[in-house]
Amino acid sequence: MAYLVDFNLGIESPFQYFILFLSPIATTIFLFSASLYVKNSKRAYTALIVISALTTLLLFSNVIYYREFTDFITVNTMLGAGKVSSGLGESALRMFRPYDFLYWIDIVVLIGLLAFKVIKLDDRPIKARTALAVTSFSVFLFAANLTLAEMDRPELLKRTFSRDHIVKYLGMNVFTVYDGVQTYHANQRRAQASENDLVDVQNYVKEHQSKPNKETFGIAKDRNVIYIHLESFQQFLIDYKLKDENGVEHEVTPFLNSIYHSNETYSFNNAFHQVGSGKTSDAETMLENSFFGLGQGPLFTQLGDKNTFQAAPAILNQEAGYTSAVFHGNGGAFWNRNETYKHLGYDYFFDASYYDVNEKNSFQYGLHDKPFMEQSVKYLEHLQQPFYSKFIAVTNHYPYSQFKDENAGFPIAKTPDTTINGYFATANYLDTAVEEFFNYLKKSGLYDNSIIVLYGDHYGISNSRNKYLAELVGKSKDDWNDFDDAQMQRVPVMYHIPGQNNGKVMETYGGQIDILPTLLHLLGIDSSKYIQLGQDMFSKDKDQIVAFRNGTIVTPKYTIIGQSVYLNETGELLSNLTDDQISEIDVIRDKASTQLNMSDALTNGDLLRFYTESGLEPVKPEDYDYKNGLDKLKAIEEKKGKKSTSVYSKNGNKSTENLYETKTYQEYNGAPKTDTSSSSSSETKK
Numbered sequence: 001m002a003y004l005v006d007f008n009l010g011i012e013s014p015f016q017y018f019i020l021f022l023s024p025i026a027t028t029i030f031l032f033s034a035s036l037y038v039k040n041s042k043r044a045y046t047a048l049i050v051i052s053a054l055t056t057l058l059l060f061s062n063v064i065y066y067r068e069f070t071d072f073i074t075v076n077t078m079l080g081a082g083k084v085s086s087g088l089g090e091s092a093l094r095m096f097r098p099y100d101f102l103y104w105i106d107i108v109v110l111i112g113l114l115a116f117k118v119i120k121l122d123d124r125p126i127k128a129r130t131a132l133a134v135t136s137f138s139v140f141l142f143a144a145n146l147t148l149a150e151m152d153r154p155e156l157l158k159r160t161f162s163r164d165h166i167v168k169y170l171g172m173n174v175f176t177v178y179d180g181v182q183t184y185h186a187n188q189r190r191a192q193a194s195e196n197d198l199v200d201v202q203n204y205v206k207e208h209q210s211k212p213n214k215e216t217f218g219i220a221k222d223r224n225v226i227y228i229h230l231e232s233f234q235q236f237l238i239d240y241k242l243k244d245e246n247g248v249e250h251e252v253t254p255f256l257n258s259i260y261h262s263n264e265t266y267s268f269n270n271a272f273h274q275v276g277s278g279k280t281s282d283a284e285t286m287l288e289n290s291f292f293g294l295g296q297g298p299l300f301t302q303l304g305d306k307n308t309f310q311a312a313p314a315i316l317n318q319e320a321g322y323t324s325a326v327f328h329g330n331g332g333a334f335w336n337r338n339e340t341y342k343h344l345g346y347d348y349f350f351d352a353s354y355y356d357v358n359e360k361n362s363f364q365y366g367l368h369d370k371p372f373m374e375q376s377v378k379y380l381e382h383l384q385q386p387f388y389s390k391f392i393a394v395t396n397h398y399p400y401s402q403f404k405d406e407n408a409g410f411p412i413a414k415t416p417d418t419t420i421n422g423y424f425a426t427a428n429y430l431d432t433a434v435e436e437f438f439n440y441l442k443k444s445g446l447y448d449n450s451i452i453v454l455y456g457d458h459y460g461i462s463n464s465r466n467k468y469l470a471e472l473v474g475k476s477k478d479d480w481n482d483f484d485d486a487q488m489q490r491v492p493v494m495y496h497i498p499g500q501n502n503g504k505v506m507e508t509y510g511g512q513i514d515i516l517p518t519l520l521h522l523l524g525i526d527s528s529k530y531i532q533l534g535q536d537m538f539s540k541d542k543d544q545i546v547a548f549r550n551g552t553i554v555t556p557k558y559t560i561i562g563q564s565v566y567l568n569e570t571g572e573l574l575s576n577l578t579d580d581q582i583s584e585i586d587v588i589r590d591k592a593s594t595q596l597n598m599s600d601a602l603t604n605g606d607l608l609r610f611y612t613e614s615g616l617e618p619v620k621p622e623d624y625d626y627k628n629g630l631d632k633l634k635a636i637e638e639k640k641g642k643k644s645t646s647v648y649s650k651n652g653n654k655s656t657e658n659l660y661e662t663k664t665y666q667e668y669n670g671a672p673k674t675d676t677s678s679s680s681s682s683e684t685k686k
Contacts, residue, residue, distance in 0.1 A: 023171035041123050256434060308609040423461060469488075495522060
């Protein structure tokens with residue numbers, strides 16, 4: 001009942017409904033079977049009632065908590081029960097529903113029936129073999145449950161990007177145990193770490209840091225920062241033209257191409273994503289902190305609500321008075337963002353609860369980009385300037401089937417792989433959404449006082465599908481190899497600074513680990529006092545060694561994959577390395593592995609809790625609450641009065657929403673059809 005009525009678990013198929021039905025049975029039988037090992041009848045019955053009551057309490061507590069926070073109770077939350085109760089506050093009573101008695105009625109009735117001896121105690125002893133058989137049966141059921149879950153969601157326990165998925169596939173009891181194990185391991189690593197472990201990281205950072213480039217340092221000082229997250233967007237899409245059935249070429253991302261080549265933009269054509277299994281959240285980890293995600297699993301879900309950070313929102317707030325906000329048309333619990341962002345120091349998080357999300361304007365990963373950008377304006381215009389903001393678009397996300405043939409408004413590629421075929425249409429849709437957002441920024445006055453950073457978070461087409469992509473990018477399917485896979489991991493990174501005209505496409509090799517120190521230097525903030533593992537991409541001292549989580553390394557000269565070394569210039573596999581080449585490559589390998597090891601030591605040991613030389617005040621996650629964000633922003637405007645720097649205040653206390661102009665997806669591409677996929681509304685979900 002709870003899974004279907006009170007939790008929004010995103011059930012998408014009859015198969016998932018079956019798993020949902022099965023998952024509570026296995027663990028409940030396992031827990032109840034414990035009472036069968038108690039020989040005394042009264043104690044056995046008591047044990048069974050207590051176990052039942054405790055499992056109900058766990059479930060019901062999560063129901064109440066979910067109604068307020070749209071998330072599940074973790075072990076850390078239980079340990080900080082005082083914070084939970086204070087978070088609920090006076091609203092706790094409003095969390096109850098008339099039907100909640102159904103959660104408890106079985107226990108009340110059973111206790112009554114036992115008390116009045118309607119149910120009489122059965123004194124016959126339970127054989128140990130019978131008890132073991134019941135326990136064994138529950139284990140078998142759980143194994144079947146886990147197998148079915150892995151069939152529908154591979155690597156479920158390795159890539160725990162959402163607590164919803166664990167609950168949906170394995171149930172509340174398993175989620176609690178799993179979270180407890182994760183918490184225990186994290187606490188063990190944390191407990192074993194000490195200030196001495198930080199010394200090696202500090203020494204590495206001091207030796208590895210690159211000096212700022214005098215020509216670019218501070219050229220965006222005091223500007224608003226607007227990150228635009230280009231979901232699953234690879235570098236090869238820039239300037240790419242897709243041929244339709246008639247041989248006519250269609251530019252996939254005309255607007256992004258214009259930004260990429262603008263003399264107001266510093267673009268990098270050799271920037272690579274460096275994510276692991278955390279995918280999008282790993283990109284955010286590097287973006288905000290300049291260290292890697294974890295070697296196993298996502299940092300956001302495993303350590304995001306536990307570790308200490310000295311992240312971009314806190315740095316910019318304390319050094320330059322920035323307000324910070326994230327905008328995302330998906331649920332706040334996805335990737336554990338609603339908790340991790342508090343630890344990063346984000347002031348506001350506008351998730352799906354702030355948007356009008358319906359079946360016509362969204363899909364499984366959230367609100368489509370055009371209505372998302374449009375609806376975000378009502379919140380953006382109230383942010384005090386300067387602000388640090390991030391807009392996480394989602395439409396260009398696997399499986400790229402959001403727009404079908406006649407509704408696409410853009411040609412669908414013709415390959416044996418349907419995933420590849422729809423990729424260009426969703427990328428084109430993203431392009432139009434970004435263009436509309438830029439137009440709004442210009443009309444509202446935000447554009448000229450901002451630096452707009454556009455970045456791809458990770459690959460869109462996986463290595464297993466690249467051979468079907470080969471011919472579309474001028475390669476041969478038969479000749480495609482590991483070297484080609486590595487080269488396809490490029491993602492766009494653009495720093496667009498309106499008003500400056502020295503922009504260009506730069507050849508520097510770098511990765512997402514380098515984005516934050518580069519941004520800070522553009523804003524005129526020295527990154528040297530912070531523990532950041534990346535380097536300024538404008539620096540003449542940058543080493544240009546790009547390390548991947550899977551062990552691959554890319555430099556301007558070599559691509560190193562396992563024991564194989566390729567020469568970038570020709571793509572040739574070097575079979576007989578010279579002594580000089582061996583020495584050169586050994587140095588590269590050592591530098592790459594050291595960077596990854598330093599990151600792991602930093603995150604697994606939570607070493608930033610020991611670091612005070614930055615001068616930053618520690619972020620207190622309990623000070624952040626992402627409910628009623630718009631009301632809070634309006635209250636600040638009212639308090640500041642004429643000193644308010646928000647766009648709304650600067651516009652004479654009038655909204656700028658009417659400045660946002662949007663077209664249907666098809667209208668952009670010469671096909672005037674009704675675009676139900678991207679329909680939007682200016683109404684806020686209540």
